[in-house]
Amino acid sequence: MWIDSHCHLDAPEFDVDRDEVVARVRAAGVQAIVNLPGHVDHFAQTKVTRERYGRDFCITGYGIHPMWVAGPGGASAREHIAVLREWVEREKPDLIGEIGLDFFIPNFNQAEQEWFYAEQLKIARDFDLPVSLHVRRSQDHLLKHLRRIKVRGGFAHAFNGSQQQAEEFVKLGFCLGFGGTATYPQANNVRRLLRDMPLENIVVETDAPDIPPSFLGTMGSHERNSPEYLPRIGAMLAEVRGISAEAFAEATTANVCRSL
């Protein structure tokens, strides 16, 4: 049985057929998903999803995504940190996420992103919760704050950094998340990390509806990804790793459970 350690089942892409998707996810052999919103306006739907599909299936986080800090479509105000704290206190989620830093666009709101990230780490620390991290050209900055604000660890999702940076995250209690990107033969760095990192530090994820795997299209395409594809993605990743899909499923599922 598999666990999808990072996805967004509340995304509007699933509004038309969420029940059917969940039925297919369960039938495919996925025992649970980690479902994460990225904006306070989405928290209510995340709560509904958890209630509808059950706490055991729907492992739930709350958090403000770095691209929503001042992204297109609605910026997050600093007051939203207090809103997040209230939700965490009341709803008792399993983790904080998706939070992090995205420096793909150079100098895009870096200081504000770091403020939101640090404040959310403090919430994770105060409630003793793991975090799900968005890491994009920001590994060293993420690590800097993690050394200062001690959290329980969690998941560094869609990890694509150096071996040394990967080891630093592991030292701080994190598992590295691998998914659709690693299904592309040209993704050399990600596939090398997937092969070389200790198995006990690896989890699998879809990031659905994003990051479609190679069997859905080309790299960077916009086909809808879904947690129902996790076993197929996982089998491809197991092949990169050189172990059976069953052994890979068992190990990565245990890693998620241990991290929560």
Ligand SMILES: [Zn+2]
């Ligand atoms: Zn995500």
